[in-house]
Amino acid sequence: MRISLFITCYNDTLFPGTGKAVVALLDRLGHQVVFPLEQTCCGQMHFNTGYRREAYPLAKRFISIFKDAEVVCIPSSSCVAMIRDYYPELARENNDEQMVAEVKSLLPRIFEFTELLTDHFKLEDVGAYFPHRVTYHASCHGLRSLHLGDKPLRLLKNVRGLDLIELQDTERCCGFGGTFAVKNAEVSTAMLGDKVRSILNTRAEVCTACDNSCLMHIQGMLHRQYAGVRTLHIAEILAAGADQ
Template identity: 65%
Template sequence: MIYYSTSRLMFILRVMAMRASLFITCYNDTLFPETGRAVVALLERLGVELDFNSRQTCCGQMHANTGFRAESFSQAKRFIRQYQDVEVVVIPSSSCVAMIRDQYPGLVHELGNASLRSELDALLPRVYELSEFLTDRLRVEDVGAYFPHRVTYHASCHGLRSLQLGDRPARLLAKVRGLDLVPLANLDRCCGFGGTFSVKNGEVSSAMLAAKLQDIVVTGAEFCTALDNSCLMHLGGALHRQFVGMRTIHMAEILASTEAVPAEAIA
C-alpha cells in the first residue's frame, strides 16, 4: 500500500509539470476527430497539460511517400518551425511519427539548411507517438481505462518496424479493465493500405486486405484496434462493406474510455 502510494506520488510529480503539444495529423483532424478528442480526454485525465497549435496541417508523409519530395520539403519545414519550442509533441499516428523520424533528417540534409538541421536534431527526441509517450515519457501502463470488449490489435507496419513499438501497445491494453485481448495471426503482415498504394495498386492492395481481414475476422473480436487510423480506415472500410458487426477503433479511444465516460461518449 505504501509502495503503491509512493509510486503513485512519483507518477503525479512526474506528470504534474508535463506539458505536451498535440499534433493531430491532417487526416485525423479531418476524418477521425474522435481520436483527437480521446487523446485529449486520456492525457488530461493523466494530468498532462495539453496544447494545440491551430496552425498545424500535415507532416508531409503523403507527398514524400508518393514521390513528391519537393512538396514535402515545405511541410517538413513547417512542422519543425512550428514545434521547435514545445516541450514534447504527441502524435496519435505511428506512420506520421515514422515520417518525421525516418525522412525528415534526409529532407533537411538535402535542403542544406544548417539551422533547420539543428532545430530538427533538437526536436526529434521530443517527438512521441502516443503509446511511446505513455510508456516511455509518462511511464504509465495502467491509464485507468475500462473497455469491456473483445479486442484484437493490428500492429501497423510503421509502429512495428520503424518505431519498434514492441510490446508497448500490448502492455497498455493488458491494463485496460474488462478488455479481452485476442491475438491476431500474422501480426507482422501489412494490411495493404500504404497510402496512395491503395489506389495506384488498388487490386493488389485489395488482395492484401482480403488476407488481413481473414485473420481479423477469425479472432471473433468486436473491435480491431491500432495506433494508426490510416490502417484502420482501410480495414474499417472493408469491415463495413463485408462483415457488419465488427468495428475498428483507435487505441486512444480505448485508453480514454472509462466507466463514467465510455468510448461512445467521446466519439
C-alpha cells in the same frame, strides 16, 4: 506537463474522435494539452509518393510550429516515422543547415501516443475500462520504424474488462500504404482480404491499432462485407473509463 498535440491532417479531418480521446486521457493523467491551430500536415503523403519537393516546405512548416514544444504527442505511428526517418534526410538533401539543427533538437521531444505513455510517463495502466473483445493490428511503421514492440499490447492488457485476442499474422501489412491503396488497388485489396480474414477469425468486436490510416483501410472492407467488427484507435480504448 505541457503537451503539444500534433493531431495529423487526416485525424483532424476524418477521425476527430481520436484527438478527443487523446485530450481526455492526457487530461485525466493531469497534463495540459495545447493544440497549435497553425498545424496541418507532416508531408508524409507527398514524400512517400515521390513529391519530395512538395514535402520539404511542409516539413519546415511542421518544425516551425513545434520546435519550441516541451513534448509533442502524435497519435499516428506513420507520421512519427516520417518525421524521425526522413526529416533529417530532407534537411540534408536541401543543404538546410538550420533545419538539420532544428530537427536534431526536436526529434527527442517527439512521441507517438503509446510511446509517450509507456516510455515517457512509464505507464502501463492508464485506468481505462473497456469491456469488449479486442484484437490488435501492429501497424507497419509503428512496428518496424518506431519499434513499438509490445508497448501497445502492455497498455491494452491493463485495460479492465478488455478481452485481448491475438491476431494471427498481426505483423503483416494490411495493404494500405498511403497512395499504394489506389495506385495498386488490386494488390492492396488482396492484402487487405488476408488481414480482414485474420480479424474475423478472432471473433473480436473491435480491431484496434496505433494508426487510423490502417484502420480506415480495414474498416473500409469490413463495412463493405457487412461485418460487425468495428475499428477504434487505441487512444479511444485507453481513454474509455468507467465514468463514460
